[in-house]
Amino acid sequence: MLAEAPVWRRVQSFTGPIPRARHGHRAAAIRELIVVFGGGNEGIAEDLHVYNTVSKQWFLPAVRGDIPPGCAAHGFACEGTRILVFGGMVEFGKYSSSLYELQASRWLWKKLKPRSPKNGLPPCPRIGHSFSLHGSKCYLFGGLANDSEDPNGNVPRYLDDFYELELQTQSGVKGWSIPETKGGGPSPRESHTCVAYGGKGSTSPKLYVFGGMCGKRLADLWQLDIETMTWSLPQTTGPCPLPRSLHSSNVIGNQMFVFGGWVPVEETEGRQSASEVEWVCTNSLSVLNLDTMTWCSLNPEGQQQQSDVAVQSAGEEEGSRRWPKPRAGHCAATTGTRLYIWSGRDGYQKSWNFQVCCKDLWYLETEKPSIPAPVFLVKSTVSMVHVAWRPIPSAECYLLQLQSVTPSPAPPTGASDSPTMQAPSVTDEIVEEHPQLSVQTTREIDGACGGEESSSQERSVSEGPVGNAAEELSRGDFNPESKNGQSSDGVRPVEVNKHNGAFWQQEQDGLPSPSQQSEISEESAWFDVGVFKTLFAEVTHYCVPSEGEGTNQTSSDGKWKMPGPHSFEGREKQELASGICYRFRVAGLNSLGQGDFSPVSEFKTCQPGFPGAPSAVTITKASDSVHITWESPTSPSGKIQEYSMYLAVRKSRGSGVEKPGELAFIRIYRGTKTSCTVSAAHLSNAHIDCSARPAVVFRIAAKNEQGYGPATQIRWLQDASKLKSSTSQAETSPTNIEADATDGF
Secondary structure, three states: OOOOOOEEEEOOOOEOOOOOOOEEEEEEEEOOEEEEEEEEOOOEOOOEEEEEOOOOEEEOOOOEEOOOOOOEOOEEEEEOOEEEEEEEEEEOOEEEEEEEEEEOOOOEEEEEOOEOOOOOOOOOOEEOOEEEEEOOEEEEEEEEEEOOOOOOOOOEEEEEEEEEEEEOOOOOEEEEEOOOOEOOOOOOOEOOEEEEEOOOOOOOOEEEEEEEEOOOEEEEEEEEEOOOOEEEOOOOEOOOOOOEEOOEEEEEOOEEEEEOOEEEOOOOOOOOOHHHOOEEEEOOEEEEEOOOOEEEEEOOOOOOOOOHHHHOOOOOOOOOOOOOOOEEOOEEEEEOOEEEEEOOEEOOOOOOOOOOEOOOEEEEEOOOOOOOOOOEEEEEOOOOEEEEOOOOOOOOEEEEEEEEEOOOOOOOOOOEOOOOOOOOOHHHOOOEEOOOOOEEEEEEEEOOOOOOEEEOOOOEHHHOOOOHHHHHHHHOOOOOOOOOOOOOOOOOOOEEEEEOOEEEEEOOOOOOOHHHHHHOOOOOOOEEEEEEOOOEEEEOEEEEOOOOOOOOOEOOOOOEOOOOOOOOOOOEEEEOOOOOEEEEEEEEEEOOEEOOOOOOEEEEOOOOOOOOOOEEEEEEEOOOOEEEEEEOOOOOOOOOOEEEEEEEEOOOOOOOOOOOOOOEEEEEEEEOOOEEEEOHHHHHOEOEEOOOOOEEEEEEEEEEOOEEOOEEEEEEEOOHHHHHHHHHHHHHOOOOOOOOHHHOO
């Protein structure tokens, strides 16, 4: 049995160009994006649709290249950010054997021509086959061919052939092969499912073929050991699913989720002949533990499998229950621990001459949210801290908490002249860890699109995270190898410089030293800021709980009750104070409960009188350098006296172990001008931060008579494909400064 029963949730609202309802389509997930292609209902669909599960937006990417014709019942496999499409029905009775590749990083279609197998013919045109990816190979099995010589005829032939397609790195394929298998294998069939599972520990990877159609619906489960190419019928326990076809099967963790499809109705009085068996769509859900080979049946509460036909009329509003309607020929894809299903053929009209397709979008919540990445800073003022966090695929909303860090009394200091120790040059191989600047705002500037000039256009991180995945893909710099959820933007405001074994403590406006921070009691109270459906919060206050009041909410029957944005109304609120450091953490919430909190980040509110952070940053790229300009910030206490620009650099050998997400900086400019040029020597030693999209990181801060104010952090985005080759070359150079081990590609 499952540790916690999964919960279905219908997506009640979404925006963008919603694709028309259909069946026979396919879907694949690329991070938080679900890519849908093909299918039909009164004609075969040709457009490529994408759904962003974070922003709940549909969009139509501007595809180019060898755009394939619309097709249905095709093969659809995803590897990284590329999708392979094989076969399918392009029009009635006309099947395809073409192979296309979609590079989602550029929305570029390409028709591929793999070489034929050495020991046989290439795959014939077909529909209803399975096309499954494991490692660097796709596995094609079965399907339905049309042997009619008449273009308008249809002579079906069920297939049981098995092919292996080897992929090239990043793009393209090598060719088809026909592996020699042992153990017999599945009978000919179409509209079955096939999934790959890597297994636990040293267990060899397997393919699992379930169900399908061959004149009748099938319920057999076949296992292929990929290393030995041996077919077998594994022994299972628990209630096996009914025979079915046009269902979906998806793997999350070590479990295979089988949903929907056509299933037989139990025999009724007066219907004894097998030819009179009635078939209906189902909304049953069965789960197979692939380690223990145990089936678990999860059906709608209080409903029998066949009773759905009479429960709801075709005109009744979809999703009025807590379970998806019966359907077949739908699409399914997984993002993290969520299983999404969309559309499919409706099961309420059983006549083949009158089929209706569902319009609803659902997801199955299978686990509590995972641990988020640390909260990062967008902007800080004297009374507000604007923070943001990376999305978690399985979170419906987020609980943000803070903790006040009260420093011990510190000796009085003069005006801040950060840094107090002159930053060394690049050749010194001494780096300054976390320049003494509290980052007030973080901006991204695109340096990957080939233009000579890029501007931040005042786009802070808070304005982008909800829909940024779609934007990244459409702009052509989507990075599949980003370390999802790790952010270097949330910089701790305490700095320690290391040189020749000595340590210098730089205190920022009376912040505690690391030893003092460790003395801050871990039992200090954490206060709720609120529950947010967004990925950012402008924090001006926090909630003070009444005595005995807790955060986790349970109903009277002991079940989890998810809090919402209005859960903290009426509670006493405490405003943030100036010049105080606060700890932040965030946890994801969904229908199954609250996930674990993120690692702690610390940010400080600004002191009155200090200058703000520079804005309107522009980067102009030259042949061997970059020119950076910015606008002066506001300065409540006199004129701006100078600016400092910092660059994140690679750590030198023997510089010690740094924590993940921490960056090391050197000062590359100090002066009165609102511009500077970064030389090729500095750029060659720049650290490429891959905590999000690959970027070179700069920080700019201004100083007035009070001292240095908070910094603006600029992430100059880089082309991931170009970085790979340059990084590998740099690693082979004996004179190159060693890159941070936590930020490899």
